[in-house]
Amino acid sequence: MSKAASPQLGIILHGINNIFTVRVENTSYLCRLKGKRLSSEHRRYNALAPGDRVYCVLDLAQHTGMITEAATRNNAFVRWNPKRNAPQTIAANLDLVLVLASVDTPPFRPRFLDAVLVAAEHAGISAGVILNKFDLGPDEAVLERMAVYASLGYQVFGCSAVNGKGISDILEATRDRTVLLVGQSGVGKSTLLNALVPGAEAKIGDLSAKYNRGRHTTRFAAAFDHPESGLIIDSPGIREFSLQLFEASELSYAFPEMREPATHCRFSTCTHSHEPGCQVRAALDAGLIHPDRYESYLRLLDRSCI
Ligand SMILES: Nc1nc2c(ncn2[C@@H]2O[C@H](COP(=O)(O)OP(=O)(O)OP(=O)(O)O)[C@@H](O)[C@H]2O)c(=O)[nH]1
Ligand SMILES: [Mg+2]
Ligand SMILES: [Zn+2]
Known part of the structure; x- marks a missing residue:
């Protein structure tokens, strides 16, 4: 009998259709959820994500297992999924969220980047910005925005995932981190993943010629x-x-440059949009x-706040 007696702690690498690849001590196991719900304290319904730590009863010979429980998360990076009208955890237990943009x-x-940075701030996770496709030659306006992010304390990288420029800096900044x-x-x-991790062999798409977007x-x-x-x-x-709904005060707190001036507004309920005596607008x-x-x-504020 090759079943391990007691549940082992592992980390979720990915999951498709409720079958999860879980790493336990350097070996990967294909694991299913025991029942549809987990017996963890949070009782999250089918909401495991890469980075989640889970307990599994393993079948060592078959490289399979049963997930019995999820450990408490340190943090979770969440977006609002408008199609399902529900929050969606993209990954858990993160040290760093890197939001990628491309020169072209x-x-x-920038709206996309700012929304991701707000979500990371809200979750208490450090964040950085990567400007990829440097080989296409960034324009001044984009570089100016990057300088703004750097001045706000975000780590900023420029790279080209196809010619290798800037990759070593990103490798250095991501070592030992999730x-x-x-x-x-x-x-x-x-x-970029393939440039950072030799052998990852993640599938790369071409761009839609009509819309100049990914597929x-x-x-x-x-x-x-x-x-x-x-x-x-x-x-x-x-x-x-899209972001989960939250209070206006939480939103301004997620903008590091607004944090201090927001404490001096005339009204404690100031949304920094139209109120007299607003120190955020004064700083602007x-x-x-x-x-x-x-x-x-x-x-x-318009879309995400109650
Ligand atoms: N010129 C240039 N093209 C790049 C660079 N990095 C990626 N590309 C191209 O951009 C296209 C999309 O790349 P992907 O890596 O699939 O993009 P992705 O962000 O993973 O896209 P999704 O998986 O659809 O979210 C491919 O044609 C890549 O070859 C770069 O640094 N420079
Ligand atoms: Mg991709
Ligand atoms: Zn204000």
Whole structure:
């Protein structure tokens, strides 16, 4: 009999149709969920994601197992899935979320980046920005936005996943960490993953000639071993990054440049959109907040706040 007697702690690398690849002590097992619900304290319904730690009863000979329980998460990176009208955990127990943009094809979209950075701030996860496709030659406006992110304390990288420029810096910054790559379809997440992790062989898509966008090639999030140590999680392209609903005060807190001025507004309930005596708007007028970041704030306030 090759069954291990007691449940073992493992980490989810990926899951498709409720069959999860779980790593336990350097070996991967194909595991199913025991019943439809987990007996964990949170009773999350079918909501396991790469990076989640789970307890499994293993069949060592068959390399299979049964997930009996999920361990408590340190954090979870969540987006609002408008199609299902429900929150969706993309990955859990992260040290870093890296949001990718490309210089071009698809075009640079700061609203997307800002929404992802807000989600990371809200989840208490460090974040950084990668500008990929540097070989296409970034324009000044995009470089200016990158400098704004750097001034706000985000790690900023420029790279070309096809010619290798900037890859070593990203390898260095991701070593020993569990890192999620997130971005629109076609920005080059899987190409970057393949450049970082030799042998990962993630599928790469071409770009739709008509729309200059990706074709949603990656279908599910999956974790790969960093060549030295750590995990890098590739994820499917997201068209529109929607946030879970939260309070306006939580939103401004997720913009690091608004945190301090927001404490001095005349009204404690200030949404920093129209109220008199708003110190966030004063900071904007004084050039201390970038107008485009403020524009992102207003749009998220409109869509994401109660
Ligand atoms: N010029 C250039 N093209 C790149 C670069 N990185 C990726 N690409 C191209 O961009 C296209 C999309 O790459 P993918 O890696 O599949 O993009 P993705 O972000 O994983 O897309 P989804 O899986 O659909 O979300 C492919 O044609 C890549 O060859 C780069 O640094 N420079
Ligand atoms: Mg991909
Ligand atoms: Zn205000």
